[in-house]
Amino acid sequence: MSFPWANEYKPSHPVMQWVDDRLPLPRFVYNAIGSGYPVPRNLNYFWNFGVLAGFCLVLQIVTGIILAMHYAPNALVAFDSTEHIMRDVNWGWMLRYAHANGASAFFVVIYLHIFRGFYYGSYKAPREMVWLLGVVIFLLMMATAFMGYVLPWGQMSFWGAKVITGLFGAIPLVGEPIQIWLLGGFAPDNAALNRFFSLHFLLPFVIAAVVILHIWALHIPGSSNPTGVEVKSESDTIPFHPYYTAKDGFGLGVFLIIYCAMLFFLPNALGHPDNYIPANPMSTPAHIVPEWYFWPFYAILRAFTADFFIIPAKLMGVLAMFGSILVWFFLPWLDKSPVRSGNYRPLFRKFFWFGLIPTMAVLFYCGGAAAEEPYVMLSQIATAYYFLHFLVILPIISSIEKPEPLPYSITEAVLGSDDAAAIKPAH
Structure with missing residues (x-):
């Protein structure tokens, strides 16, 4: 997004000048989230959810990497390794609850972000590409979350994998081969667990790449606003920093209060108790x-x-x-x-x-x-x-x-x- 009144970045420190001349990363950050990015002056708190979604993604990647160091993607020990993380790894219980509740927080934020887009017409020209990339991110999130839910290898994990992958079997002609290819066999087992673990670890980085494209596409036409009226002059905008960094900081503080309340006082409120029972292919839960x-x-x-x-x-x-x-x-x-x-x-x-x-x-x-x-x-x-x-x-x-x-x-x-x-x- 380029406005004639936007400030040009000119680093004052010699080291920053040297870096900016050879790799314009400081200039990129300044123009993306700093004073060089003019934003409509009337954004309300519904515009906080993009930043909150980015925070949730970073939270999931960081906690996921640490959990992956202690998890064993093997059907014989996956459930036990999850319990090992909870009981034996230093702060393992908090990391696992942070990751599990972080997924729920991520979806809450994304659902609010999407429905804000529905109401304020964020999908309309010239921001169609921003919207389309956002839907791609949502689909990648769903795939990542599904595979992550399988990893604890509890009852709901196993039968959820069996039911969801079984949906592909409904596709005529190619459905059953696709289902077998996804599972690596005829039922969820070691092959499926290894595949889901690998993809669950990889897809968040794919999501991060698409998020970069999403933000890039947003910066070309600029942010929408509650009126839907396009920016006409300098008086319609204010710099992103410090005005909206402060506003996003307040929104992040409120979010963290709610998130930490769930994490420390209601960590299992959004989970299913059957997933604390080891996976048993011979015992179907009453309600999957x-x-x-x-x-x-x-x-x-x-x-x-x-x-x-x-x-x-x-x-x-x-x-x-x-x-x-x-x-x-x-x-x-x-x-x-x-x-x-x-x-x-x-x-x-x-x-x-x-x-x-x-x-x-x-x-x-x-x-x-x-x-x-x-x-x-x-x-x-x-x-x-x-x-x-x-x-x-x-x-x-x-x-x-x-x-x-x-x-x-x-x-x-x-x-x-x-x-x-x-x-x-x-x-």
């Missing part, structure tokens, strides 16, 4: 359920209980589960409204707060509930509305909605307007 952050997609998977003509119900559920995320890739083209922010879209706002948000709440609840009535029926209704919202309702709203007047500029939205200001929706 994934981690809480997969629940809405698990509810969509289970919503299909009858065959659709020649398409089996299982295959329909798998297609719908993956389709529920893949539809996000097409949001920039499904929502054609010229106005970005939901603050100025009255009809969109109603369907968002009273349609999409309750639907996601129902899917979250039903995904963690038993596969019985009335949860199956509720899942079916919520799944139907979920796809209707993105594929039907959103395109219709963007065509017929009459948006409210937009402020002429970001400065006007913050400081007020005068009678001469032109207040028209952006086209």
